[in-house]
Structures are given as C-alpha cells and as structure tokens.
Amino acid sequence: MNVLKFGGSSVANATTIENVINIIKEQSKTKSLYVVVSAMGGVTDLLLQAGTEASTNNENYKKTLAEIEKRHLDAVKNLIPVISQSAIISKVKSELNVLESLCEGVFLLSELSEKTAAVISSFGELLSSYIIAEAAKVKGLDIGLKDSRDLIVKTINSKVAIDYIETNHRIKAFAKDNKNKISLFPGFVARTQNGEPTTLGRGGSDFTAAILAAAIDAEELQIWTDVSGMYTANPKLVKQAKPVDHISYQEAMELSHFGAKVIYPPTIHPVLDRNIPILIKNTFAPEDKGTLITRNVSDRKTPVTGISHIDNITIISLEGSGMVGIPGFSKRLFEALFLENINVILITQASSEHSICLAVEASDAKKAKTILDSTFEFEISKRKLEPVKIENDNAIVALVGDNMYHHQGLSGKMFSTLGKNNVNIRAIAQGASEKNISVIIEKKDIKKALNTLHEQFFEVKTKQLNLFVTGVGNVGSKLLSQLEQQKIYLKDKLRLKIRIVGLSNSKKMFFDENGIDLHEWQEKLNKGKKANAQDFFNQAKEMNLRNSIFVDNTANPDIAKIYKHYLAESMAVVTCNKIACADEYSNYEELQDLSRKFNVSFLYETNVGAGLPIIDTLNNLIASGDNIHKIQAVLSGSLNFVFNNYKEGVTFYDIVKQAQQEGYTEPDPKIDLSGVDVARKILILARESGRIMELNDIENESFLPQESLETTSVKDFFDSLKKHESHFNYILNEAHKKDCRLKYVAQYENGKAKVGLQHIPAEHPFYNLEGSDNIVLFFTDRYPEQPLIVKGAGAGADVTASGIFADIIRIGKK
Template identity: 45%
Template sequence: MKVLKFGGSSVGQPDRIRGIVEILKKYYASGDHFTVVFSAFGGVTDSLIEMSTLAAQGEDRYGQLFDAFAERHQQAITELLTNDALRRETAQQMRRSHEVLKNLLYGIFLVREASPRTMDYVLSFGERSSAYIISQKLLEAGVPAEFLDARRIIKTDKTFGNAKVNFEKSYQKIREYYSEHPKVQVVTGFISSAKGGLTTTLGRGGSDYTASLLAAGLDADAIEIWTDVSGVLTADPRRVKKAFTIPKMTYAEAMEMSHFGAKVIYPPTLMPALQKRIPLYIKNTFEPEFEGTKVSEESNPEGAAVRGISSINNVALCTVSGTGMFGVPGIAGRIFGSLAAAGINVILITQGSSEHAISFAVQPASADAAKVAVEDAFAFEIERGVVNAVKVERELSVVAIIGENMRYQPGISGRLFRALGQNGINAVAIAQGSSELNVSVVIAKEDETKALNALHEAFFLSDHKTLHLFIVGVGLIGGTLLSQIKKQNEYLRERRGMEVKVVGLANSKKMLFDAEGIDLENWRTALQHAETKIDLAVFVGRMRDLNLSNSIFVDNTANSQIASFYETILDESISVSTPNKIATSSGYLQYQRLKNIADKRGVQFRYETNVGAGLPVISTLRDLIDSGDRINKIEGVLSGSLSFIFNNMDGSRPFAEIVREAKEKGFTEPDPRTDLSGKDVARKILILARETGIALDAEDVSLSGFLPEGAMEAESIEAFFTILEEEAAYFDGLYRQAEKDGKVLRMVATLEGEKASVGIQSVGKDNPFYTLSGSDNMIVFYTDRYSVRPLVVRGPGAGAEVTAAGVFAEIIQIGTLS
C-alpha cells in the first residue's frame, strides 16, 4: 500500500488535475495498491478565510467571493468530466454542498462572528469539494475510485484550528474502513472530526499530516507527497537560484529543515511516518519521472556533512542579562517557564558559558509579550539592579545549516562563519546543539538572502563561485573589460569554477541593473535604453540594497567624485578594484583609512593597475616586503603614454602630432596634460612609496616639469595642443640635445629612502631605461636581496587591452580570496 498526497498547487487548474489522473492511472495499471489524499484547489482555502472574515465584519462582499468559489468548482466539473450523467450527478452534489456553505456564511454575516469552530467547518468545504470532483474524474478514467471524507476516520480533540489527533482511535477507524472498502479511496486532506461529529482541522500542513496518518494506520510501504518542486532542495529556490534536489535525507534532517522554514515538509507529517519507519518521498507533479527526495531512517556517515540550508525569515531576539544570573540555579527554568505560561513559542536559545546572558528568538508578534512575561518573572531582581530589563532586537532572521554528518567532519562552523564574514554578514547570536544536527545563526533580516547564497556556495558549490560585478565606466577600458569577461567566462566556469556576472553598469549618462546578470552580448544597447539616469549615490545605494554575495565594485574612470564613494562601498563589505589613482594618491590619512576599512570588513581594496597598467608592480612590491626583503631604491619609467611619446621622438614629426596619436590610441588620460605634466607619474611613485610603508603626501614628491611656460594653464585641451604646435622648436631641441649625447629622453620616477622625485632625464646605453620601446614601462627594484642585479618588471604600461586585463586579473584574485 502506498499513500499519495497532492497539494493545492498540483490541483490548481483542470489541466493539472488531468495530469494527476494520468499519474494515478499508471499506478493502477501497474497493480500498485494505493490511496490518495487531496488538498483544496490552489487558493481556495485563502478565499474561504477571506469570505468568512468579510461576513463576520458585516461586509456583504463576501457573497461575490462565494459566487466565484462556486463557479470555479462548477467550471472544473464542466472541463474535467465528459460523461453527461456523471457530470450532472457531480454538479448537483456540489450545488447541494455549496448551498450549505452559503447558508453558513449568511449565518456568520448575521451574528457578525466566525468562531474557530465555525471556521473549521467553513474550511472543510475546500477539501471536500476538490476530493469529490477528482474522485469522479478518476471513475470516468477507469480507476475504481471512491470519495472518502476524512472526518469519518481521523478523530481529534476539540482544539479547533489545530486539533490534536487521537492516534489509537484514528488508526482503528482507518484499518476498519479500508478493510471494508477495497476501492481506491480519494481522501480529503486537512480535515478531521471530534466527538459528536464536530468538524476540526489539522493545522498547517494538514493534508500532508492526513497522508502520514493514513500510512501509519495502514502500515503502508511508502508515502508520496506530490508538490510543485522536485523534492527537498538544498535551499529555497526562490532565493538561491542554484539550489538543487537532495536525493536522500534522514527523518531528523527533514524535521530540522521543516522547522527552519522548508515549505515542502511540515513537522507533524513526519511523526507518524517516523514512528512506523515508513519512507517518505517528495515528488514533483509536473516532473513525475524525477525521483525527488527520499526521507527515511537511512543514514550515511560518509555522505555530505551539510544536507541543506534553511531560514526563518523574521524573528525577534530577546536577551536577559545581569550579574544576578551568574551561578544561580533555575534561571533558565524561570525564563522559559514564564514564556510557556504566556503561550509563547521559542524558536532558538543561546547562552554564553559565563552565564551572564541568555538570548532566545521568538516570532516578532510575541516579542512584547515575551518581554513582559520575563520581566514579570524577574521583577524583584530587576528592581534590585542585578538583572537588566529584557533587550529586544527586531528585524532579524535565523539561518541554519543542517546535516547529521556535521558531527563527523571538523571545520564546519569555521566554514560557515568564514562565508558570512567574507560577505560582511554579522552574527547577532549563535546556537548549536550537542548533536551537531544544525548550526543556527541570527543575522540582520536584510542579509538573509545574501547569507543563504554565500552559505550555499560555501557548502554545496565550493568548487564554484559567482562574482557579482558593479562596473562604472564603460569607455575604452570598461568596454574592453566587458569584452574580456564575455570571452573568458566559459573558461572560468569550466576550469576555475568561477562565474562572473555583471549586475550593474553605468556610464556618464545612464545606469543599468540586473541581479541575474546583464547580457554581455547586448550591454551597449541595454545601457543606452536604460531609463535610470546616472546618480552615483543611487548607484551605490542600489548596490547595497541588492546585497549580493561576492560583490565587487569596478571603477574604470579617472573621476574624483566616484573615488569619494570608495569609503562607503568598502564599509558595505563590497570589494573595490580600480585603475583610478585618485583615491590611492589622495591624502595619506584617507588612503590609510580606505585600507583599514577594507581590512575591518574583510574585503579587498585592489588597485594594481594604478601603476604599470597590467604589469605586476604593486603585487611584486608587496611580495618582496611580505617575504622580509628591504627596499632600498625604486626607479621607474611609470608612464606608458610618455614612454610612447619619447620613443616616437625621432625628429621626423612634430611633438604635438605624437601626443595626439598617443591620445587617440588611449595611452594618455583624457586630458594629456595629466601625463605630460608628470603629475600622473608623481601619483604612481607616491602610491609605491605608500606601499613600502612611507607616509608621503603628494606635496612631498619633487616634480620637475619639462613643458614650456603657459602650457598647463591652457583654457582647453585644444588650446593646449595649439601651444605644443607653437613650441615645436623647443621640443625638437630637447630631442636633438639628447641625440647629440647618444642618449634618449625618459620621464623617470625615483624613490630612495623617504624621498620621491619625478623628472625628465637623458639616459645612455648603460641605463636599463635606454632600451624601452613602444609604450613599455620599466620598474627597477633595488633591495637587500636584489642588490647586485636589481629586480626588473617590464612591459606595456598603457592601453585599454592591458589595463582591462589587469583589472580582470584583479577581479579573479578577489574572487579567489573571498
């Protein structure tokens, strides 16, 4: 014998019912002995509650809802049954039943009251209607079905709304009834009866409970709960898109999952099945061939440590604390005794070993009552000041990792807290039972979805990670970066287990968001047609509100306003990667503050491309220092644009023409004066100085310019180029003098001791900078270890491709570390 149960979503529409009938026909044809339990049609129970509430309030609109209710069932009969006689019989029976409901509602309307007893009777019409109609459809389909009102076999007390089952009597009734009725019984879920035939209901998940009671009473071989999802999933699929089906789990694991919010199984359902050791299968009505989840007593110590991640969406945390609690026996008993007396259910309990405080989580609606109950119980101690007033924290959620095998594997809690910490999620309270069946963490409600995804990734997708990028600046560098991500994403997924999703984009006019990932094939069109105008504060706010795990902000601009938001972004536990040098070359105290915030929040503040574009300059310097080497001197040609310009000064073209070419190729900043003035190089040597631990500010860098007087003060970029053209002879003279001496011009930055300088130099063949070509940079490190022959880093130091590649590499590094 098997007991099958189909929920409201499975019987929501006639076409879905037809699909169920096909499933049951296969069971019957295969010779399986089964009985089947049905919930009310999807949404009907809510409708019955609403019409009763309106009637009790004296609102005659309840009649419109009743008419819709009656019409829905008559329409279902019309669509499902093709046999005229059967259709007429079923329709007539439904009209008689619904006439009783109509009169009942009218009575509620007259007395302006819907008692719990009356409500149970009202709600029974949902299951009674659906099960009867489906039983008739099964008859028409050739399955010898018979309608069974569960009130005849499931007996309870008179706790209306959540009746307590008399198991012994119910099991006896079930056995007796089924022994006399060999046909396929189509049973109403959720409803039962008390002494005198009064209708009762079994509470939340009542139809599942009905199926479990039937199985226990019949000593069934299995229970199948058919729903709209493919079994029990590792997490809520509405919040964790990568959740997947758990093939097998134990009763204990299923109980924990159901307690912590998993909607597929309800705790009472499991008890009769557990007592009789009847396996429970969770299957999908819409994918009947999928195996789903098996819940049984089978345990596999070699299996996954964590089976699932679940949460309770909204709780309040109450904390009782004070010196008068230390070493005093009976404190916990008084606290929880007072809560029990007040009828308050406790979700979670945690106590520190110091015994100074006990915290417990309750439903938010019960928080005030809990506070009053406990403070009344400790009124004497509170008056004496040895126990504090109960502290209540709201807008919290409980997230739990669940699995019987956690006890066998060390480091589970460490992985949990590391995943939360790396995503800036603070644990308000922690609870873990000695059985290690679950570890529960109380967090801010706004962080719940982020926590679920971070934990799911840590425990189920440890070989797969999703990075969420918010990119500002989609010009040469930003556009190239997006192309590189699009091209490389498949490789990263397959070889590195990493997926990069661009979820936010902004240029100087528009901004665009998509939490599921912006299509990198059509991002230009999507951004162009975005309705939201650029507002950096709004962009940062949206990034914070999306609260996605492994979030990285990428600034591809040279904009000081954007850099001013770094502090806020890092403080929201979002990593930053940027070629923008403004923040790292601003005041030293602000630079240090940004690094400190990143360290405090456990996120990354990366700016490798600030110096040398895609070259590993800063990382090399950090490696030298971290490994114990001492930096004695740094020299560098740190401007790819100036390197390109000086390497192309061969006397055949005017200086201005070469600068224009460098600008067009994207080697220079949008305003070439930033490069030619040496200020950009000064920023870079300043950044390198700070990375060595020297607290320099911009004014501490000695800068010797080479531009003619008035060039920097030009009113516009074009005016600046006009001056360069007018001073062609001056620049030609610089080149001719160097050529005469057998040398070449280079803008060289130097850091020695605590002194930094930048200036144009003529270098000969014995200098390492002499051989530079194209837009190459060269950085030379003189250290204790590299004293005879310095360590040299050389390569292209400008250009969209190499800079974007540097940013991309940094994004991957951040993802690897997070």
C-alpha cells in the same frame, strides 16, 4: 497498500486534477491506494480571507465567496461530462450555501472564533475531495470518498496533538470494511475528542496522509507536490539548488522544521516508528526520481545534506546579573511562553548566564515581550534584569546533515563564508548531535546567505563573481570583451563564473541580477536610467549579491570618493583610477583600514603599471621581510611613447595627438605630460613601501612651458604645444648632444620622491626602453646593487584592462 497525498498546486484546476487522476489510475493497477488531497491551490487562503472580511463587516467577503464558487464550478464543468454535472453542481452549491451562511453569521456578529475559522477553512478540502472523487469515477476508477473527520481525532486544546489510540482504532475499522480499490480522503480536517470540527493546521494534509499510512502500516507514503523532491536549498532563491535523492527521517525533520515547504514537519513522526518510507514526487514531472526518506542513508559522502531557512523571525533577549546562578530562571522563562502557546524556535545562552537569546515567530513577538516583562517584573524593577528586547526582521539559516557529526571545520567554514560577504550573524545554535548548525541573520541577507553557503558546500568549486562596472570607454569596453572571450576558460580551468550585473557610463546605468549579456551590453546600457555614482552604489547595495566586486575604469574623483561605501558593505573594489590612492593620506589609510576590517579586497595594481605586477611585487618584498631603499622607475607609458617617438621631422604636438588617439594618455593629456600622473604613481609606491606622504611632498620638475600648464581645456593645451614647438625641440637637441635619451623618471629614496625629465645615458637600464613600456627598479636589502626589475607594457587600453581582469581573478581565487 500505498498512501498518496496531493497538495494544493497538484489539484489547482481541472487540468492538474486530470493529471492527478492519471497518476492514481496508473498506480492502482498494481496496488490498493489511500489518496489524500488538499484544497485547490489558494482556496484555503481565500476561505480565511472571506472569514476575516466578514468579521470586519467588509462586504467584500461576498466577492471572495463568488471567486471560490467559480473556481469549483469551473473544475466540475471541465472534469465531468455535461450529462452528469447536475447532481454534482447541486452538491457543490449546497456546500457553498452552508459556507455563505457561516460567513453571514460572522458578518452579523463581527466575530470570527477559532472554531468557526476552522470550519470555514475546512471547506476547501471537503469540496476538492468530492469533485476529484466524482471525476475519478467518470474515468472508471474504483474509488470511494471517506470524510477524514470521521477518522482522525485531535486532543482538545492542542494544535496538532492526535489521539492516536482512538484514531488508529477508527482507521483500522474503516480499512476492515472498505471494499474500494482506491479510497479518497480530504486532508487537513479532523474532529476533537468531543466531536467538534477542527483542522490539523496549515500543511495538515501531509499529516493526514502520514496518520493514515502509520495506522494501516502502508508500504510507502508518497507526497506529490510541485517540485521534484527536497532540494539542497530553496530553488526559488538558489538557482543552482538540486534535488536530494535520498535523506534520513532526521534530516527531513530538520529541513522541514527550518522552512523546507515540501513537507509539513509533523508528517514524519507517525511513519518514523513504523519505518515507512516517504517518497517526495513531482505531480508535473512524475518521471523525475524525487526524494526518498528512510531511517538510514549509507551511500552519501558529503557532510551537508541541505540548507534551509525560516523567514520572519524575531530575536528576544534577556540580559542582567539577576540571571547568573539563579536556579529555575529558565523554567520560569519557558513556562511563561508555554502557557501562552508561544513556540520557541531557537535558544542560545552564554556560559556566563548573563544573557539568554530566543527566536520566535514575528507574529508572537509582541505577546512574548508583554508576557516576559510581566513574568520578570520584579527583577526588572530592581534592575537585576533589563527590560526584554525584541529585534525584528531576522531569519534563521540552518545547515543540516547526518554526516556533519564530528566533521571538523564545518562551523568555521560556514561563519567565514558568511562573514566574507558581510552577512552578520546575530546568534548561533548547534546541538551536541551536530546534525544542525543554525544561525540568525538579518532577513534582507537571506538570498545572499543561501547562495553563498550553497556555493561553498554543494557546487563543484565554481565561484560566482558579481561585477558592478562603471566606465565603459577604452579600458572598460576592452575589459568586457576580455571577460566574454575568456568566459569558458574561466569556468573550465579556474572554476570562476563572472557575471556583469551592473553597468554604467557617464550618462546611463543598467542592472540585471541574472547577468547582462555581453553581446548586447551597449543596447542594454542605452536603455538604462540616468547615471549617478551614489545611485549606482545604492542599487548595488540593495541587490545584496554574494561575491560582489565594484570595478572603476574611470578617472573620476567623485567615483573614487565612494569606494569606502563599497568596502564597508563588504564589496570588493578593483580600480585603475589613481585618484583614491593618491588622495590625502588619511583617505588612503581609511580605505586600507576598511579593507582589513571587513576582510574585503581593495586592488589597484593598474594604478601604477597598467598590466605589470609592480604593486604586487613590492608588497611581496615587504611581506617577506625585505626593506625598500630606493625605487627608480619610468612609470608613464604615455610619456615613454611620446619621447621614444619624438624626433626630427615630427612635431611634439603630432606625437602627443597620436598618443591620445591610440589610448596611451588620459582623455586630457596634460595630466600625463604635466607629471601629475607619474607623481601619483610614485606616491602610491611610496605609501605601499610604508611611507606617510602627500602628493605635494613630491618634487615635480615639469618640462612643460608655464603657458601649457595654465591651459583650462584640452584644445587650448594642444594649441600651446604647437606654439611652443621650439621649446620641445630644444629639449630634444640637448639630449642628443649628450648621446642620451629622454625619459620621464620617478624616484623614491630616503623618504623623498621626485619626478622629472632626465637625460638617460646608453649604459642605464632605462636607455633601451621602447614604445610605451614601463620599468621599475627596486633597490632593497636583498637587491642592493643589482635591483629587482619589473618591465613591460605600461600603457594602452588592452593591457590596463588585462590588469583589471587579473585583479578580478585574484579576488575570485581567494
């Protein structure tokens, strides 16, 4: 004998009921069956809604009852042949008339008692079981309908406590006399010991099935629902969640208690003692394996079985010296809550006994505070205790698994994983059995926490990065192309899945939590909303995704000012925008402090040498204990390009224009040619070397005429270059006279820095620097005479984009 239970989604309408009948028919070929059914999906909510509306003198209850009637009559008309409908419709309408009378009484009295609410809510199961039984008979099944209220007896003054002696006696007596191959029962409904109608609570149909299975010692209890078993996490919140083939009773109880909606928590207890397997199956995909629940699971190697959570949790805290060393304090606390039927979900207490923290359902919070303030009124009045504190909008997340026992480092891995993603843990609880580690977090962080933990404990070491990218010009568009081009390589070789979830230019911004298709990003962005740097941050914060990275491909000072907000929300920042790191030292220091405080990456390798590892090399030297004495560098790929190509027969204007068009300069070339850009770069290197320095501390020997420096537009600047061609020609000729080449050099030595155009002789390492290449010489304790040299392409959209790409990958590999 097997017991099958079908939930509300499985019997939601005529089509799904047909599916259920086919499953029953197939299984009844080899076994006798007890079948328990829930109300049609959503009907219990409608019934309670009608009762509530009636109790508040809201005549809308009649419309709600009409909707309930329509759903059931539609099912009858679609399941039963016309010739057989009359009697069944008459029976259904008769039951609905009783329901209407009950609601009318509630309306007149303006009161909905607990007993009346139980009676009203029971109509869903009573109607669905009757309709399904009649539909099954039409299909030729040998089926009989039995009212569960005649069998299941609940103890008085308890939500789910069953009088098992009387209940088992009644079920066995029924089984002895039952002649049907299939017996159908309404779930959820029962009677008290004095015969009054009651229910087993929301989700009680599972419990009904378990009680029946235990009483008849069934071979298997099957719970048929709308998912293919118990998942590693809630699949509605974690797309990568997958069904677990086999779990233990203990694991199932832990997961169901902590929010796994597949099975009602009390369901497991009746069958556990009898060692009856529970099989979770999908009504809509019966071929799926599902989840088998038994006493022991011996073939699983992973420590964590699943991650579950409970929404709408309130933290209740008691603090004060009046608790310390006082015997019986906890007894008074829990007894007060027990007497008010308030369930405590989680408890944690400091070893100092100075504070105790409880988690209760949000609906019980107000009542709990009132009761505890009253219970400890004397201690509070004497200031031995603080008034009870309640904190709303929290949730519990739990790691569950039998194999967690004595598995070192799980707690630390859980906490560090959450911490890296700015998920604050308010309280922690772990039993000595080590089968459950529970933490309280803010409700807004649930989705991020579940996805982060699932990625850590269940996915094949594939880390998902969520990028918010601003700036899609030369550099930004190249970055997007590189990300798309390397997508498969990153996933297969580096186990990284990089998604663009936010995109912005100066006019528009667009977001998609599921990832923006990089083949269509331009069309998507054009349809986005008006761009605003602060709004872009606000949206990124609201999306609250794990492993979030803000990527700035602009030279916009307003965007640079917002980096600190991203870092404070534990969102990494990758930027080629030099303004933030070359701003006032206090701002630079603040960004570094935020990066350390929130353990989040702030990477700006491209600030100095595009794709060259200049900052990384410098940081490695310092971290390994070396000391920097001098830095000499050609740090402007654009200036190097200009002076490498400026020669007789070509005007300075033409070369600068070419550099701009090929993407070597900033949109405003004056930033490069004035030396400001190079000054910012050597400033950043000086600061990375440990020097406190401001931009105006750097000596800038500009080669531009004063008129060029004072221009206010790009056009005027280019016009001034044409006008002063003789000036630039003179500079070129002076270098040729000395057999030197012109290089714009940055130097940091003895705590001072300067930038300027220099004549470089043939024996100098800078002399043969070609194209747009950069070069940096590090003179240190370890490299006093022969410097450590970093050399390579230092300008251009492609290499800058590749540098940003490298920083993103560095974060992903952390």
